[in-house]
Amino acid sequence: MEKFVPGVQGILARNIKTARGKLGISQHTLAEKADLSPGHINDIEQGRKWVSADALERLAEALFLEPFMLLLPPDYSRELDAFSLLTEYATSVREQIDGALNSTLQEALSRRPAPEGEGGDEAGDEGGAEAGNEGGDA
Numbered sequence: 172m173e174k175f176v177p178g179v180q181g182i183l184a185r186n187i188k189t190a191r192g193k194l195g196i197s198q199h200t201l202a203e204k205a206d207l208s209p210g211h212i213n214d215i216e217q218g219r220k221w222v223s224a225d226a227l228e229r230l231a232e233a234l235f236l237e238p239f240m241l242l243l244p245p246d247y248s249r250e251l252d253a254f255s256l257l258t259e260y261a262t263s264v265r266e267q268i269d270g271a272l273n274s275t276l277q278e279a280l281s282r283r284p285a286p287e288g289e290g291g292d293e294a295g296d297e298g299g300a301e302a303g304n305e306g307g308d309a
Contacts (some may be wrong), residue, residue: 183227184218186241190234191216202238204233 202209206229209276214220215230216295222230231238231251236257 180218182220182244183222183241184216185245186243187212187234188216190236194234200228200261201233205229252256 189199191198196204198212199209201207204210205212205226207226211220214224227238227241231241234241240256
């Protein structure tokens with residue numbers, strides 16, 4: 172059974188463990204990604220140790236979160252847990268980027284002049300000249 176750790180330290184511990192679990196990574200993998208020891212990750216998740224601001228940023232980055240998300244209490248809003256916030260934000264950014272790229276591409280294509288000679292003019296001239304030469308020699 173998990174020990175309840177009160178306060179911000181407990182919130183941080185639970186959020187790190189939850190985010191790590193949702194990503195399906197081990198404490199050892201998180202430790203490597205955040206440049207911390209596996210023992211330190213274990214101590215943080217058990218609420219035995221606190222983190223420096225630098226370590227908090229590295230943990231958040233390794234978990235694909237913003238540092239503040241690791242400090243949101245679970246009762247802040249069920250709809251706004253850290254992982255859901257990140258997923259919603261990433262989806263929104265992806266949609267905005269896709270929309271901007273599509274409209275930029277459409278605009279660029281609509282401004283592009285039709286290439287000269289493409290289609291039949293040059294090919295027709297060359298083909299006609301060759302056909303004329305062949306016909307004249309015979």
